[in-house]
Amino acid sequence: MNFKISKTVFYNALLIASRAISNFSPLPAFSGIKIEVKTDCIVLVGSDSDISIKTIIRADEEESLQIYETGSIVIESKYILEIIRKMDSENIEFELIENASARIISESSEFKINGMRANEYPNIDFTCPLLKFDMKSELLKEIISQTCFATSKSETRPVLTGVNFNCSHSKLNCVATDSYRLAKKTVELDQDLDFNITIPARNLNEVMKTLDLDENVMIAVSDKKAQFVIANTLIQTRLIDGVYPETDRLIPVSYAYELEIDSQEITSAIDRASFIKNDGVSVIKLSLDEKECLLSSRSQEVGSSKENLKNGIFKGEHLDISFNGLYVFDALKVTHKGKVRFSFSGEMKPFIIQSVDDSSLLQLILPLRTYA
Secondary structure, eight states: OEEEEEHHHHHHHHHHHHTTOOTTOSSGGGGEEEEEEOSSEEEEEEEOSSEEEEEEEEOOTTOSEEEEEOEEEEEEHHHHHHHHHHOOSSEEEEEEETTTEEEEEOSSOEEEEEOBOGGGSOOOOOOOOSEEEEEEHHHHHHHHHTTGGGSOSOSSSGGGGEEEEEEEEEEEEEEEEOSSEEEEEEEEEEEEEEEEEEEEHHHHHHHHHHOOSSOEEEEEEOSSEEEEEETTEEEEEEOOOSOOOOGGGGSOSOOSEEEEEEHHHHHHHHHHHTTOOBTTBOEEEEEEOSSOEEEEEEETTTEEEEEEOTTOEEESSOEEEEEEHHHHHHHHHTSOSSEEEEEESOTTSOEEEEESSOTTEEEEEOOBOOOO
8 A cells, every 4th residue: 555645634534524423433444434535536434333534636737646556554543633734745645554554754763653454344335325315515504503502411311312304295304302392394396205214413513514605515314324425535433222202392482472582692692691690500581562572581609680672572461471582592592683572382392492584493492490
């Protein structure tokens, strides 16, 4: 194995493959990146068995890659990344030497690093599932950013640590919940499909890091795995077993109260009040009527705050409702800028947050009971 390559091209590809590698890899080989040199390309693979990433560097007319000899090796991810990052020349040469070791040469430096034989690396099945569709990367990034934050961080109910993708005909519903809040993004696909899968939130966040704007992503799914193909990179993730809860029954069908307000105004107000906490939770209270919209927080240990939301427009009888400020802050952060609408059914019933201009994203928050 012997090739010459642009340092930047090689490092960026190694970085992408390394995102699948965990510090707690189940197998020693999974702490390394598999480097396979073919006649016209280099294939890099990283995995922790939960998520696997394969990225390809192709020999091109710009000669950022020149292949002299084929072969393969597995090298510890943290070492190869550190070496390539610190090398001081534009191009580097990489060659396999005896006993599964590699020599990496630049204009003024040379490294020798021990690796593993490629046949010791577990075989990963990258076969593409039959059910597949295309999606704009910008839309996929929006789906991930607007749902993943609402997944559970606890493994008590594993299915809630992922985002549920449920497609019927051409409507795709993407739902995340930790049982205290819910985010639901609905998009229309350009083909009729039928699937119901749950993808770990951590793996979706790794997909998002690889996305650039203005490119198509090919998504393929089966009942065991999902694949995201982005340019020369393939990200494969396992699915979470278990039946996802029927979240639609949690969403109220009618509302008695409505608050319309600029998202920046209420986000800033919550941010200012959030330092006041009870047992580590920022409890925010809204006191609403058609004359005045007040946002307040209070703690016996810390103090209190009160702010008049001057531009809030409220419809309905007087309403007092309290909630976890972090949950609403997170929801507003991923909502499109501009006016937002809070729809309430009652003091202790879940409420909805939606952008006035974008109904594709619905967010639900459970209120808190307070005794003040």
